[in-house]
Amino acid sequence: MFGNFPNFMYLFRTNGNWRYPGPVRALPGKASRQPPGPEPVSRDDAAADQRRRILEATADLVAEHGYQETTMEEIVRRAKVGYATFYKHFADREAAFLALLDAAIERTVGRVEAAYQREEGPWTDRVGAALGVLFEDVAAHPNPARAVLVEALTAGPEAAAKHEAALKRLAPLLRPGRELNPRQAELPETLEETLGGGVVWVLGQRLIGGEAGKLRGLLPETLEFVLRPYVGEDEAAREAGEVADAISA
Amino acid sequence: MPAEELGPLPAGRHGYSREQVAHHQRERLIAGLATAVAEKGYAAVTLADVTKVAQVSRRVFYANFESKEECFLAAFEVVVFHLRELVAEALEGIPDWPHRALATARAVLAFLASEPELARLCLVESRGAGPAVTVRFNAAVGEMEPLLRLGRAERDSDRPLPDSTEDSTIGSLVSLAYRKVAGGEATQLEDLLPDCAELVLLPYLGPAEAARLAREAA
Numbered sequence: 218m219f220g221n222f223p224n225f226m227y228l229f230r231t232n233g234n235w236r237y238p239g240p241v242r243a244l245p246g247k248a249s250r251q252p253p254g255p256e257p258v259s260r261d262d263a264a265a266d267q268r269r270r271i272l273e274a275t276a277d278l279v280a281e282h283g284y285q286e287t288t289m290e291e292i293v294r295r296a297k298v299g300y301a302t303f304y305k306h307f308a309d310r311e312a313a314f315l316a317l318l319d320a321a322i323e324r325t326v327g328r329v330e331a332a333y334q335r336e337e338g339p340w341t342d343r344v345g346a347a348l349g350v351l352f353e354d355v356a357a358h359p360n361p362a363r364a365v366l367v368e369a370l371t372a373g374p375e376a377a378a379k380h381e382a383a384l385k386r387l388a389p390l391l392r393p394g395r396e397l398n399p400r401q402a403e404l405p406e407t408l409e410e411t412l413g414g415g416v417v418w419v420l421g422q423r424l425i426g427g428e429a430g431k432l433r434g435l436l437p438e439t440l441e442f443v444l445r446p447y448v449g450e451d452e453a454a455r456e457a458g459e460v461a462d463a464i465s466a
Numbered sequence: 467m468p469a470e471e472l473g474p475l476p477a478g479r480h481g482y483s484r485e486q487v488a489h490h491q492r493e494r495l496i497a498g499l500a501t502a503v504a505e506k507g508y509a510a511v512t513l514a515d516v517t518k519v520a521q522v523s524r525r526v527f528y529a530n531f532e533s534k535e536e537c538f539l540a541a542f543e544v545v546v547f548h549l550r551e552l553v554a555e556a557l558e559g560i561p562d563w564p565h566r567a568l569a570t571a572r573a574v575l576a577f578l579a580s581e582p583e584l585a586r587l588c589l590v591e592s593r594g595a596g597p598a599v600t601v602r603f604n605a606a607v608g609e610m611e612p613l614l615r616l617g618r619a620e621r622d623s624d625r626p627l628p629d630s631t632e633d634s635t636i637g638s639l640v641s642l643a644y645r646k647v648a649g650g651e652a653t654q655l656e657d658l659l660p661d662c663a664e665l666v667l668l669p670y671l672g673p674a675e676a677a678r679l680a681r682e683a684a
Contacts, residue, residue: 283596285596377648411641413641439630
């Protein structure tokens with residue numbers, strides 16, 4: 218018992234309250250926690266799975282109650298891991314939340330950038346492809362998306378900085394549109410970040426309203442909003458119409 | 467609302483009615499919260515901080531508010547109420563929609579620039595102040611929507627604008643202002659006026675006229 222003392226500290230004191238220590242469950246990696254099937258699970262796989270479960274639980278809980286109201290106790294319970302396992306991966310709740318932001322941003326922004334690069338048509342098509350993937354990804358993973366788009370701004374400066382950095386990575390996809398505008402010298406310097414902010418707002422509002430399923434229908438309108446300052450309303454509406462046709466097809 | 471300028475109420479007989487004292491205490495608590503939030507950020511503020519700045523007791527706090535969040539909501543409400551009055555004043559005698567939209571943007575930015583702590587409270591701290599505040603914040607910025615929507619009558623084209631145009635525009639404006647305030651430049655919010663003007667007017671008036679009015683607003 219005393220040899221394990223540091224690991225068991227959490228049982229006695231969480232959130233400043235003394236708690237009755239519950240039964241100690243098997244430690245991670247022990248045979249009892251492995252699935253009984255013929256495939257043996259490696260220690261690395263088990264650790265990756267624990268980490269994934271912790272991030273998923275964090276995303277779900279933060280979407281349900283907000284970051285400030287989410288406790289580590291709830292995270293470990295939802296993720297079905299012990300405190301010791303949690304601490305093996307993350308120093309505290311904030312570290313887990315920041316890791317969740319990193320993972321969600323990397324996945325989504327990576328896919329958006331790839332879709333933009335892959336599309337070989339004109340710039341408006343490339344933006345359409347990129348925005349389409351963004352909407353698709355947000356709809357498929359609403360809670361991690363909500364963490365990045367909405368909750369990151371409520372969780373302290375480091376999380377807010379990650380939100381801003383993600384937004385900044387999208388600006389280079391829009392910037393080439395300036396070349397298409399005859400008045401490009403007059404376009405506001407803040408245009409790309411501002412349009413990005415508008416898109417983030419629209420997505421965030423739908424996620425807060427529990428309407429992730431309706432995002433597809435919103436894609437053409439949002440594309441028109443983003444393209445309009447660069448190519449004018451007619452061209453923006455034409456591109457949006459093509460995307461709307463593709464969705465309904 | 468600098469609470470520190472308000473000394474404590476004189477003890478004993480002071481000639482104020484019970485209602486006056488209660489009202490005064492509520493105002494002090496709201497101002498106290500705004501000051502405490504400006505100093506430490508909403509998450510770190512305790513009730514003790516608020517009652518200390520406001521120089522009232524904890525009992526008085528609970529007589530007025532159930533929680534820190536409710537007090538924050540009241541502070542937010544005071545700012546929104548004041549902004550509504552300022553905007554109404556700014557719109558007096560302006561007949562045409564484009565200049566009404568500009569006057570609204572100018573009045574809001576000017577007030578927030580003159581009260582950087584309140585700008586921070588409303589635009590930055592409100593994000594971490596709980597779900598009720600988020601709902602209230604979204605409703606408050608949503609008040610811009612009907613005003614923006616009137617711009618649809620100005621359009622040359624018969625083609626209807628997408629329904630979410632105003633929503634996207636509001637999001638862009640909020641993000642523009644948020645970034646300025648979060649970056650510690652709340653006092654320079656008025657610099658955003660031309661960019662805001664262009665953003666707001668573009669869907670309704672087209673690029674040439676939007677740019678002309680944005681320059682005029684600068």
